[in-house]
Amino acid sequence: MSWILILEQALNGLQFGLMLFLLAAGLTLVFGIMDMINLAHGSLYMLGAFLASTFVALTGSFTAGVLLALPATAILGMILETTILRTLYERDHLSQVLATFALILILNEAVRLVWGSDAALPMPAALSGPVELLPGLRYPAYRLVIIVVGLAVALLLYFLVAKTRIGMLVRAGASNREMALAMGVNIRWLFTAVFGAGAALCALAGAMLAPLFAVQVGMGENILILAFVVIVIGGIGSIRGALVGALVVGVVDTIGRAFLPILFGHFFQPRVASAAGPAIASVSIYLLMAVVLYFKPKGLFPARG
Amino acid sequence: MQATDQLFYVSFASRVMIYALAATSLNLVLGYGGMVSFGHAAFVGAGAYAASILMAEGVTSAWIAWPAAVAAAALLAWGIGAISLRTRGVYFIMITLAFAQMMFYLVNSMKAYGGDEGLSLPRRAEIGFGLDLGSEVVFYYAVLCILASMVFLLYRLINSRFGRVIVAIRENEARAEAIGLPVFRYQLACFVIAGAAGGLAGALLASHGKYVNPGVLHWAQSGTLMIMVILGGVGRLWGGVIGAAVLLCLEHLIADYPLGWLERLAPNYQQHGNLGVGLVLLAIVLFAPQGIAGLLSRRKAEAKRAPA
C-alpha cells in the first residue's frame, strides 16, 4: 500500500464527493425551504446526462454540449416544479414520496421512449490522458477537471449563499419558512428559482460524470440515495452541511472500497476477508450515517436548530 | 380452462396473497402508525433470505424456517427502528430508505448465498401432516390461512389499547407524550411487529418461487409496497389486500393480454408499463389519496346520507 495509491484514492474520493455535493446542494435546499421530499431529484441528474449527450453530439463540442444541458435541465426542472411539485408542498410527506416516486417512473420511461435505455457521452480526447501531479503520481486529466469544476462551483455557491441578498433570503427560508413568509419574501418565486438552480447543478454533475460512468435509465436512483445520506449526515437545509457531508461520504466510500478488503485481508482469514471485506466496504457510508445520527439526529449542521 | 392454466392462476393467487400480507404489514406501520418507512422491503427480504439460507443449509421444515424468518426480520426492524425512530419527518423517510439499501448491498455481496445472482431452492418448505406444499393448491390454502389470520390479528390490534395509542401518536405525537405515553417505545413496537409480519411474507415469497435474490430488498420493492398500500387505502384494514390484488392483477393483464387498439396507438406499450403505473400513482396521490377502500367507504357514506 503505497502513499501514491492512497493519494490517488483520496483524489478520487474528493472528485466523487464534489459531484455528490452538486446533487446534495439543490436537494438540501428543497428539503430545507419547502420541507418537501423530492425523490425525482435523481431524475434531473439523469436528464442532464442524456441532454448533454445529445447536445454534445449536435454541437461536436464537449464543453458546449455540457453548458447547453444546464439551462435545458433547469427549465425542465422549473416546469416540473410549477406544475406538479407545487401542489405537493402542503401535502404530507407520504404523498410527496409517492408522487415523486411516480415521477421517477414516468421520467424513466419518458427518457427510454426518447433516447432508448442508454446513451453515449465519450470523454473529450484532449482530457483523456494522465497528468503528472507529483513525481510518481499520475492522475487522469479529466478527473482533475472535475475536481476543479466542483471546487469552483462550491466557491461560487458559497459566495452566492453567504454574501448576496438572494443567498440571505434562501438561508432565511431554509432556517425558518414561516418567518420568511411573514417578512414578505416571495417564497414561490424564490423557490422556483432555487429549484431551477438545483436542477442545473444536477445536470452539471450528470454530464461531467457521464464519461466515467454509463449514461443509462435509472442512473439517478443510485446516486440519489447517496445524496440523501449526504444530507442526513450534513444536516437538512445547510449548504455547508451538504459540502462537508458530500466530501466525507465521497472519501469514506472511495477509500473504504479501495482499502477495507485489503485491511480485512491482513487481519482475517482469506475466506472471511473476501466475503466480509467488500460487504462492509459497500455499507461503510451507511454505518457512518447511523453513527452520526445516533449522536446528532439532525445531522452535523442542521439549518433549523 | 386447461389444467396448467388453472395451476397458473392458483399459483398467481398465492403470489397475490403473499404480497397482500407484505402490503398489510406495511399498512400497519405506515397507515395506522403514520411512520413513512421507505425501507420495508428490507424486512421482507430479511425473512426471505433467512428462510432460504436455512433451506440451503438443509433445514426444510417450515415450522423452523418461517418463525426464524419472522425473528430475523423482527430483530432487523428492532435495530433499524431504534436508530431511525430517533428522527422525524424527512430524516426518518430517508434513513429507512438508506438502511434498506444498505441491506441490499450487504446481501448482494454475500457470494456464499448467490450474491447478485440469487439463490435457488430445491423445494418448498415442509409443513408435515402429510401435506405437500409443493402442490399449488395446498400452498394456496396454507397462504390463505396465514393471510386470513394476520388480517384478523390486525383487526384485533387496531381496536386494542395498542392500536388506539398508535393512531393517537400518528395524529398528535406531542400531545400523546404530554398525556404520559412513551411515544418512542410504542412506535418501535409497531415498527417491529410490522417488520416481523413482513418477514413472514418474505419467507412465503421465497418458498413460493423457490428462489430469492437481492432484488427483493431493493428500494423499488419498498416503493411497490407503498403503491399497493395507497392504492388499496392507507390506514384501512383491507387496504393492503385490495392494493396488492389490484396492482398485481393489472400488471398481469397488461403484460399477458395485449390490447389491439392500444397497441396501434402506442406500439410496444407493454414494455413501458411503468409509465402507466407512474401516471396512475400520480393521479391517485393528487386526486384520490384515500385509495380504493377510501372511495368505497365514501360512496357508502354518501349513499346513507342521500334521501331514499
Next chain:
Amino acid sequence: MLRLEHLCKRFGGVVATDDVTLEVAAGEVHALIGPNGAGKTTLIGQICGGLAPDHGDVFFENRKITKIPQHARIAAGLARSYQITSIFRSFSVLDNLALAVQARTGSSFSFWKPVAKEKMIFDEALSVLEEIGLQEKKNHLASTLAHGEQRALEVGLALATQPKLVLLDEPMAGMGPEESSRMIELISRVRSRAAVLLVEHDMDAVFRLADRISVLVDGRLITTDVPEKIKLNEEVRRAYLGDELAA
C-alpha cells in the same frame, strides 16, 4: 410541590428564561402573568419536559425531575394544557378523554382485547366529560367542536390524567364571557384535587382565582406575591398591569 431553581433557557440570541426561581405550594392556584413574549409558555415546556433548560433544575414533590422524560413526569403527576389547542382531532370527544385515562391506567402494550370493552376507562372519561361540561358532544369528533368547547376539551385532557399539579396555558384564550366564567368555575373546582399553575391574560379570572401571582417579564421573574399586593406593585404596573387595570 413544584420548585424551579435558577432555570435558564436561551434560543440563539434570545434569553427566554432568565434565572427563574419559583415555587408552587400544594393546593394553591398560582397564576403566572406577564406580557406576550415574556416566556411563560417556554417555562411551562421546561417544567413539563417538552423543553430542556440550559441551566437550573426542576423539582416536583422534592424529586429532581430536570432530566426525566416528559411521559415520566406525567406519570408522576404533572399535566399541562396547551395555549394553541392540541387535541386528537379525529377522535371523538369521549375517546380523547378515554385515551388520557388509558395512558394513566397501566400499559398499552395490550394487543388483543378491544378497548371498547374496558368499561372502567370510559366511566372515568365520562366523569371528566361532565366536569368540563361537554356531555352532549361526547360522540362528536373533536374537530367539529367550537373553539370554546375545544379549549374545554384541552383542559379536560390534562385533568383526565388525574394530576397533582396541572399547568394551564391560557385556557381562556379566545373565549367569550359565558365560556370564560364556566372555565373559571372549573378551575376553582380543580383546586380541591390539584395545585394549579395558571398562565392567563384574563385579569378578571386571575384575580378571582389566584392565591399568589408571579409576574414574568422578558424571561425574568420580577415578583411573586398575593393578588392585593400585586395590584399595588409599581414595577408590575409599569411593566404590564398598568394598561390592563386602567382599561
